[in-house]
Amino acid sequence: MRALYLANRRVTLQHLPEPQPSPGEARIRVRLTGICDTDLHLKAGYMDFEGIPGHEFVGEVVESRHADLVGQRVVGEINAACGTCDFCRRGLGRHCPERTVLGIFGRAGTHAEYITLPDANLHVVPDTVADEEAVFTEPLAAACEVLEQVHIEPGMHVAVVGDGKLGILVARVLALTGCDLHVIGRHAHKLNLLARQGIATEHMSPGEESRLPARWADVVVECSGHPSGFETARRLLKPRGTLVLKSTYRESPSIYLAGLVVDEITVVGSRCGPFEPALRLLSRRLVRVTDLIDEQMGLSARCTGIRTRGTARSVENFARTATLSLPQEAINAAAEGSQGLAWGAAAVTMCPSVPRSPAIVSSPSPPTS
Ligand SMILES: [Zn+2]
Numbered sequence: 001m002r003a004l005y006l007a008n009r010r011v012t013l014q015h016l017p018e019p020q021p022s023p024g025e026a027r028i029r030v031r032l033t034g035i036c037d038t039d040l041h042l043k044a045g046y047m048d049f050e051g052i053p054g055h056e057f058v059g060e061v062v063e064s065r066h067a068d069l070v071g072q073r074v075v076g077e078i079n080a081a082c083g084t085c086d087f088c089r090r091g092l093g094r095h096c097p098e099r100t101v102l103g104i105f106g107r108a109g110t111h112a113e114y115i116t117l118p119d120a121n122l123h124v125v126p127d128t129v130a131d132e133e134a135v136f137t138e139p140l141a142a143a144c145e146v147l148e149q150v151h152i153e154p155g156m157h158v159a160v161v162g163d164g165k166l167g168i169l170v171a172r173v174l175a176l177t178g179c180d181l182h183v184i185g186r187h188a189h190k191l192n193l194l195a196r197q198g199i200a201t202e203h204m205s206p207g208e209e210s211r212l213p214a215r216w217a218d219v220v221v222e223c224s225g226h227p228s229g230f231e232t233a234r235r236l237l238k239p240r241g242t243l244v245l246k247s248t249y250r251e252s253p254s255i256y257l258a259g260l261v262v263d264e265i266t267v268v269g270s271r272c273g274p275f276e277p278a279l280r281l282l283s284r285r286l287v288r289v290t291d292l293i294d295e296q297m298g299l300s301a302r303c304t305g306i307r308t309r310g311t312a313r314s315v316e317n318f319a320r321t322a323t324l325s326l327p328q329e330a331i332n333a334a335a336e337g338s339q340g341l342a343w344g345a346a347a348v349t350m351c352p353s354v355p356r357s358p359a360i361v362s363s364p365s366p367p368t369s
């Protein structure tokens, strides 16, 4: 099968053996896979990962001991837990010390034609949810996790710091609570996606301070990915406020910890979330995701011609590395429409096998509502 392979901070397209499922696992043909910031961090050395990256996907089960799963369109939780340790027995499989993590730690990821995952990790996608929506289930679940951890009342002041894919999804989920929500970001075109749905946004350049009053927020969700986002979030919080930390900073931010003590701030680390609510939000059309996809294209010479779109530069770099090392046979195959890449300003989505003429999914500039 074809797969993107990451080693020594380089991504190449390779022909690799198809993965064989272990007992309790299903083999899944990937229909669509999203490139996430985490992939870019992995490429930069995060987790020392070598192998097939990718963890956001929608696919079709081709092999499983559960006959009712075979042929189903599924999404999958990324933590494959041991199922027997103390944490697993307490329902904390996401924190199992023996776990592997799809495309991140100890388990080949989804930027490939086939993957394996435990049957228990799979969730069948309702027919009403398109592939282009289902591929966002994993990050949308991560957004839902905030509501599992923090009780947000409609009267609360809530800020989201960061306007990447996760920040936008968190904002869209929190907006459903009716809270007084403000999103602070650095990218006008991404903030626009939220402003169009009536969410208050604020553009803040590096080095600037938010125009929101200090000590305004009851809850701040920090999704910026930049250590400076921590200070922005901290400044906005009321005493006894809650800082939900989504960013996994590559560098350690320098934090004035005594300030957290004096103001009695609660810091909540927040990572993966529940898939079923995320699928419900998608199927009921309560959270829109497809406007986060920019374009869908074949994994071919077309990829090398992709335009730099401001903030998508790092994403472009990821694929350009992959594309430049494409073997000629893969380029030929792609020309026949057997492979595709879809690309986003906030998310990049790739189809290991797309229909003959890959559709343009949407374009954020100019956005359509
Ligand atoms: Zn991700």
Ligand SMILES: [Zn+2]
Residues within 6 Å of the ligand: 081, 082, 083, 084, 085, 086, 087, 088, 093, 096, 097, 098, 099
């Ligand atoms: Zn375990």
